Amino acid sequence: MKLKTPFSIFNNPKRDIDRLNKVTYVPTPKKQSKLREEDLNNHLTRYMHKQTGDNKIICRYLGELHTEARHEHSGYSIKTDAPRDHAGKGESFSPTDLLATALGTCFLTVMGITAKEKGWKLGEVTIEVDKTMNKEGPRKIEALSLQIKLPPGLSDEQIKDLQEATRDCPVLRNLKDSMKINTNWRNVKMRNKTFLKFLPTNIFRETPQVTFFDAGVKGSNGSDVVIHHGNAISPPNENDCEQFYVHQHQIDHNLVLDGSRTFTLLNPAWNEPHHIIFLTKRMGALQIPMGTYHRSVSGPQGSMVLNQAVRDRQFDPTTEFIPVSLRNRADLRQAKEAEPILWVYEEGQIRRLKIDNLSIVSKGITT
Numbered sequence: 572m573k574l575k576t577p578f579s580i581f582n583n584p585k586r587d588i589d590r591l592n593k594v595t596y597v598p599t600p601k602k603q604s605k606l607r608e609e610d611l612n613n614h615l616t617r618y619m620h621k622q623t624g625d626n627k628i629i630c631r632y633l634g635e636l637h638t639e640a641r642h643e644h645s646g647y648s649i650k651t652d653a654p655r656d657h658a659g660k661g662e663s664f665s666p667t668d669l670l671a672t673a674l675g676t677c678f679l680t681v682m683g684i685t686a687k688e689k690g691w692k693l694g695e696v697t698i699e700v701d702k703t704m705n706k707e708g709p710r711k712i713e714a715l716s717l718q719i720k721l722p723p724g725l726s727d728e729q730i731k732d733l734q735e736a737t738r739d740c741p742v743l744r745n746l747k748d749s750m751k752i753n754t755n756w757r758n759v760k761m762r763n764k765t766f767l768k769f770l771p772t773n774i775f776r777e778t779p780q781v782t783f784f785d786a787g788v789k790g791s792n793g794s795d796v797v798i799h800h801g802n803a804i805s806p807p808n809e810n811d812c813e814q815f816y817v818h819q820h821q822i823d824h825n826l827v828l829d830g831s832r833t834f835t836l837l838n839p840a841w842n843e844p845h846h847i848i849f850l851t852k853r854m855g856a857l858q859i860p861m862g863t864y865h866r867s868v869s870g871p872q873g874s875m876v877l878n879q880a881v882r883d884r885q886f887d888p889t890t891e892f893i894p895v896s897l898r899n900r901a902d903l904r905q906a907k908e909a910e911p912i913l914w915v916y917e918e919g920q921i922r923r924l925k926i927d928n929l930s931i932v933s934k935g936i937t938t
């Protein structure tokens with residue numbers, strides 16, 4: 572922690588040295604004349620710590636390889652034991668565990684400071700610190716591995732801010748040249764870019780009376796048709812709670828044959844986890860990747876949708892169409908709380924609308 576000094580050390584070093592001397596330091600005239608700015612800064616830091624007591628820890632031996640460390644300012648204490656591979660029973664943190672803990676907690680602290688400064692809530696972050704002691708030579712920590720698990724719902728920018736903050740962690744600065752330090756951001760790898768596709772239909776002939784088109788999807792090995800007679804929902808709600816389908820062995824390609832259908836898609840692993848698609852025939856077949864939760868609703872006129880699915884070898888109809896209720900899934904409820912990306916057909920194009928606060932960002936995608 573960089574402490575604020577009570578006066579500048581650079582504007583008038585001689586004056587500041589004199590002022591400091593009155594408080595904490597009485598050098599000989601010879602020493603004073605040679606006092607460098609760096610020395611002065613160290614003295615100032617010591618002085619500030621003395622005033623606040625923030626950095627004093629009283630360590631006490633309790634016997635049987637147990638110790639107690641008390642943080643003087645707060646009164647909090649922690650106890651240690653020697654580890655089992657070094658004469659102890661491992662009944663608490665070992666001293667080297669505390670070093671590993673310092674890195675994990677410092678990461679969390681700088682992440683918390685960053686979120687606070689930027690005005691957003693960090694949520695629950697966990698860091699699993701794995702310590703490896705060396706096998707040869709004088710005993711010391713050889714490596715620390717940190718598995719960092721972020722809560723879902725953070726934007727790419729927020730994750731980048733957190734990663735930058737940890738690279739500037741004070742404990743890391745002290746440790747990185749003396750041991751291997753590996754960090755693995757677990758949820759970040761899973762957070763993929765949104766992957767939604769609309770497969771265009773090949774219209775052979777269209778007149779006011781007849782529409783003739785190729786509805787096929789390359790590789791499709793299963794078809795189903797879902798007709799909504801009026802205002803219907805697939806899958807239906809369960810006691811007023813929304814339900815979703817999700818496939819593990821099937822990719823859907825939903826093509827509206829008649830009317831229009833509103834699809835809601837949730838995928839917690841996407842950087843944009845919530846999508847609402849106002850699907851019409853002109854948009855082609857909506858491809859829904861495996862692992863994406865989806866439901867669809869029709870207006871009073873109803874609709875007819877053809878699904879040209881691509882199924883893998885593990886596809887099993889008895890397990891593939893079991894609705895999942897939001898009631899039991901906090902991650903899906905959180906995904907649904909994200910601002911949705913809206914997909915509409917407008918002026919001959921599929922448009923992707925992002926509601927960013929009060930402005931709407933529109934991006935046209937030609938089919």
Ligand SMILES: [Fe+2]
Nearest residue numbers: 816818823865
């Ligand atoms: Fe489906």
